[in-house]
Structures are given as structure tokens and as C-alpha cells.
Amino acid sequence: MAATERPQRRTMGDRLYDAIFSNRVWRSIFRSGYPNTPRNQMLAVATNVFLHLHPTRIHRTHVKITHTFCLGGLSFFLFLGLTITGVLLMFYYVPSIERAYEDILALETDVRFGQLMRNMHRWMAHGMVLTVLMHMMRVFYTGAYKPPREFNWVVGVVLLVLTLLLSFTGYLLPWDQLALWAITVGTNMVGSAPILGEPNRFILVGGFQVGQAALTRFYALHVIGLPLLAAVFMTVHFWRIRRDGGLARPL
């Protein structure tokens, strides 16, 4: 595609780029040139591990905001934001029933931006439940679950459950009255199942009532177990979007 490589008029951006980035170190990281030609723009997407989740070209209708409302992307964005704020919160939090509540209090009063981090984490968590639910509705109403995307819909339902579980396990961690009783009510629901209910509740809570064992388990699930599982399913979910031919569009 020789025509695409015809040099265009050098802009100020090009000159600046050349001045700063034409060196061995930069070129060793980003191999494609400045993305101002179609070729380099496609290379910028195809040669970047993160961007190559995308194809290099997409159909015109797929960038219309009203086609997707960005809901799947927003859910992923919130997941990333929750990971970042979550790691920062972990610096100040010890999952022990003696310390957890005091750690949250200290986080809110003594830690610079601690309250902000906690607020962001909580709002993003609520937001993610909402965006995942709305993403499911978008996919349903646009018929995007239809063949060949059946299995990706199932993966999506699993991700919805994982999102709810992530939120639910995080709910206990502040170890305040809201946390304790919400988890008590929630786990009692599990316990009401016939035959398997009570053993499952016991495994989840690690005892007969919500205490240290429950906090340890919920913490481990919240910060590592469920996020890893969600990451695995997200990988499959995103990969299947590409494999199944991108976003659904009319035949």
C-alpha cells in the first residue's frame, strides 16, 4: 500500500515528535511511526498489546455513541479504576476484626486523600454494577447475543455474577454495622437453600456467624480471588468479541 505511505506535509507535531522521539530508546518501545498516516495508525493499534484488543478498522456504525453507549467499555474502565483505588486502599487496611474499622476511620481522617480514595472506590463499585446491568440490557435489545455470539453472552452472565460477588465481598470489609448486617442477611439467603444451603453458608462465612473467618475469606476473595477470575473471564469475553467478528451489526 505504497500510496498510504506518501509523506504528508510536516506539521508542527511531526517536528516536535522527531525532535523528542527519534532516538533508540523510544524506537525500541514504539516501533511504528507517528500515527499520522493510515498505515501508522493501523500499526499503532496492531503493535500495541493493549490497543490490539481492537481491530485496526471498525464499521462506521460502531463508533456511534447510541449504538453501545460505551457501557461495556465503561464497565472495564471502572474495573481498572477499582483495581487502582483498591490497591491504594490495601496499603492502609488490615482485614482483622480488631483493626478493620479503625483502619477505615484512620483512612478517612489521617490519610491524605484517603477519604477520596474510599469514596471513589465505593462509587465506582456501585457504578460498575449499574454499567454491567445496563450493558447486558444494551446487548439484549440490540440482539447482539444472537449467533455466533451465544457463548459470549453466557460469559457475560458469568461476569455479571462475578461483579455482584465482587461488590458483595467488598461490602463486608469496612466492618461497620452496615457491612456486618448486610452480609449476615445476604449469607443467610444462601443458607436457606435446601440441603446444600447450610454447608455452603458455612464455607462462605467460615463459621456459624459473620466474624474473623468471614472477614478473612471475603478479603481474600475480594482482593485477589474474584478479580483474577473476573480478569480471566474478561479476557475470554474480549477475545470472543474479536473472534465473533466484532460488534454485532445487521446482516
Added chain:
Amino acid sequence: MAATPQAQAQPSSAAVRGRQRRAREEELLVWPDLVFIEFISAVLFTILIVILAVMVDSVLLDRANAAITPNPSKAPWYFLNLQELLLHMHPALAGVVVPTVALIALGAIPYFDTSNEGQGEWLSTPNAWLLTKIGAGVGAVGTMLLIFFDASKHVQIYEWIANGELNANPDSPGFVAWPSWLSGIENMAAIRDNIAWPEWMFNVPLGDVLRTDLLGFPRVELDWNIPAFLVEQFIPVNTMIGLPLLLSFVAHRAGWAKTKRDHMVLQFSGFIAVYITLTIVGTFFRGEGLVLIPYTIFAHE
């Protein structure tokens, strides 16, 4: 500045050239046309979340204390729909069976609606939007009516109209009460408690009926309470399966729903509306003792 993708090499054959151009003209490059949208929306939402986080602090109540049960005790908001269901039926049914079946049914949608027509379009069938509205409307209103029934609101409204006065004193002379012959339908529990069921129905020894011991299995040691079974399991299950089926049947007979996709849209919209209604009622309209509020409107002293 972004170059347009038009500057392409020209393939030799005219037919290939025409086909390629037609397909290509409908396409955009991901960089910049999608990546920038994603970037801008990420920036906007970061700002939005920071503003929200600055303005509204997260809740932190008193230290957890297993000795003090708050009234009401509620699950996280996205489980309040289940907690609301729990008030109306057997806990195993509301807490486990319904969510499990709902999730499996949700996951199975593409295996029921197997046609690949109409994908990638919002509400692609001619009646889809109508069916969305019908499903959502019937789901929301139906759920509210069922909740009102179980909270005896119909009794209170009857007494309000009959006495011409809201929350009239039942001890006052001339008070018109809900007719006693209808006491069996004051609410769900009344079906079990206020109807004169024959005494034996409360205590059916299943072991005597099923006789599994004759087959060499252990004898069933269970006394079956039929009125309680009716109220806690039979009626709720049949309501939850029967009403959606009835809705689909009506939509089919009325000619609104013609394809599987139409029925899917109807049922899914109904499900979402029920889910949202139960969540809203569970979140905002359940006060102390999980009594339906605003109880002052229809308070029954």
C-alpha cells in the same frame, strides 16, 4: 491530523476494487476514531467520579456489633430484590431457587432465540418497542399489585372507601370492616391462616402416603403442611411462571408478538421491570420490621 482511509492502493480488478471500496468506505480506523472516543469518555468519567467522590462521602456506621441488630437489616441494594421476594415466599425459593433459575434462563436466552436476524440493531422487530413497553409496564405494575396484595393494601383501601375516612378507628361504632367471608384473601398468609382448611391438611404424614419403605428406601419422616405449602411454594411458583406465560399468550393472541425474538423482548423487559421494581421497593419502601411504607398513608391501627 488524521488522514482519511481513502488513500488506498488500487487493486487491479474493477470488481474487487468496487467491492473493496464499498466495504472500506463504511469503515473507520480505530486510531483515531475509536481510541479517541474511548479516551475522552474515560477522562469524562474519571472527572465525574472524582466530583461525585468529593461531594458525597461513603457511609460508615458504627463499628460492627453482632449484639445489636439494626432494624431494618438490609442486604446490599442489588440483592434487595431477593430480600423483597423473601418476604413473600419460602426463603429457599426466594433466596436460592429463583435467582439460580433466573440466571440460568438469562444465560440460555441465545439458545432459545437462535435466529441471527435482527442483530446489531436496536429493537429490530416491528413490534419490539411496543413489546418492551408492555413487558415493562405489566412487570412493574403487576409486581406492585402483588406487593400491595401481600401488604393488605386492598383491605385498607376498602375500609377507607367504606368508612369514608382514611385510617378509621376499628373500635368506633358503625365501622365497616373487610367482609369476614373474604378474610382468606387479606394477604398471602391469610390464605393459610384464615381459611377453614380441614385439620388433616396441616399435618399430612408423607411417610404414610409415599410408602418409600416398601421400595426398600428409608421411610419419609416428614409431616406435610399443605396450606403452608400452598402459600410459601405452590402459589408463588405458579405466579412467577404463570403470569409471564399468560403475558406471552396474550401478546401472541393479540398479534403483538410474532417471533421468538418478540417473546424474548417481552419477557426480558418484564424481567428487568420486575427486578427494578423489587429493588426500588426493597430499597426505599421497606422500613422498620420490613413493613411496607409509607405506612402512614394507610396505617391500620
